[in-house]
Amino acid sequence: MTLFEKIWRRHVVLEREDGHALLYVDRHYLQDGSGPAFEMLRRRGLKPRVPQRAFAVPDHYVPTDSRDLATLRDPANRRVAEALTRNTGAAGIARFDLSDARQGIVHVVGPEQGMSRPGMLIVCGDSHTSTHGALGALAFGIGATEVAHVLATQTLWQKKPKAMRITVDGTLPEGVTAKDLILAIIAKISAAGAVGHAIEYAGSTIAALSMEGRFTVCNMSIEAGARAGMVAPDDKTFAYLEGRPSSPKGADWDRALARWRALGSDADAKFDREESLDAGSIAPMVTWGNSPEDALPITGRVPDPASAPDAAKRESMLRALDYMGLAPGTPLTEITVERVFIGSCTNGRIEDLRSAAAVAKGRKVASGVEAWVVPGSGLVKAQAEAEGLDRIFKEAGFQWRYAGCSSCLATNGDTVASGERCASSTNRNFQGRQGPGARTHLMSPAMCAAAAVTGRLADVRRLA
């Protein structure tokens, strides 16, 4: 059996003839975009069935220049953020408020607190819930109606996805990170490459990744179209979880550990699909277009639509180049940027900030560039400050801000202006994602820092 199959089976409450299963949810995360689901419950006169399995933290709508909701310029944003307090308060759902030092992006906070653990079935009304799969959990994003369904019943109907394994072997070259790896995977299999599948990432490269690197990889599974992404739990996973506030303690820990050790896919497990990649062949990646699949090594050039395999692809490339303001054949390292954003549930953890700070140290943000660092959580921020990373960033000319989703999708007003080009450590380069007309290039945090100090997309390996 696969890791996925083992977790799936444990959570089946009911099965219908058509293969749909009613699954029991161990952990339900809520954020400040969850208002519509609570409204659905109210309209039907329903209450949360198991409030202690839910946990809430505001992240999408919170300001990152202060910890005071009153500083949000748009009163509608404030109402959304405040609704979470009201809704979860009335339901008896635990929550970290904005004033809590542990507040942050839900996909950073959950693992940090030990609330996401191996073998769990985890859902959240946010597509990047796949992040938690890095701990050996089955975790996926759901819509508002499904959030209401989980609140009311602690269960969810699901069509069983197919199982896919992506095996990555070898050593990632110097300067190449988990972000480059997942961008290379998406470029290879396409943004729809894993639709209908739950991905298990395996191989020596994945085993060698830190937990934080695994979070980054699993986080962007959705950008390959996957329902979920996961990594079998190992000693690294257990070391990460041991001692965290919500992790089991004492004899409970020992029992949990015994169960977790049996979760990995069996040697003879069958996958519906297999893909493989050689880690040694991967270079630092950047995106040039409006889909995460539009990723190339930084040593490349903006592609030429004339070389597209068919008319539809040619048109889509022309549209992307027009939106992005790029000419075919331009070396990627000649593309200048006005904005840099380091943060998000993809790359807002301490190792991400360390790698960016290592590049920023002793350098200055290029003139005409506005560069932001937004830690993934208050605890990441505190850790970074204890290590002096905030000083490095500030001395280099970066803005050091408070935790939240911020410019990844700009729901809180942290937009990138129309026509501005942003080197971003986030997950989506869609048209308008960071604001109407904003031009996003996805890359690793270290590559973002390299872009900040050079004023252009830059090969971090060449910054001596």
Next chain:
Amino acid sequence: MQALRQLESAALAIPRANVDTDQIVPARFLKRPRSEDFGEVLFHDQRHLLGAMPRGAARIVVAGRNFGCGSSREHAVWALYDYGFRAAIAPSFGDIFRSNALKNGFLPVVLAEEVVAGMLQVLARTPGARIALDVERQTVTAPGGAVHHFDIEPFARQCLLEGQDELDYTLTQADRIAEFERAYEAP
């Protein structure tokens, strides 16, 4: 949820792959309450995608692969629905979008890439060409009259046909959930 049994309507072509939910509804409109008209903000920053037909004239979208990829925002379905659409035809859909659609009386139809490409060609020549859908028979009748079968999970089909809600059904199974919980040892 409104039932959907049959539909015969002009179709709107969006001949693009990877139309993501950020394009369908930009994030800055997600704070609107559901009671507001999301049709107003459908493709807000690319309104030209909605073509020249008056709102409500076309009730079916035909698009390239991976329609509705990206964010889990159900608002994407609400915006299509409020504008007047009841179905989309594409070679594939974002998984979460597809699931959200079925919970709102909006039918996502997956047809083979070449069949969809053919429909897009017809719609390019004849904007507003008509397509017919039959949920019960699981068929799509293309503008030229060719009939294609589509797959849909039996329960989702039943919910669409009867305008029935998944949650109502699950609530009738509360005893089974309680029974599961009694025996359940958390991982």
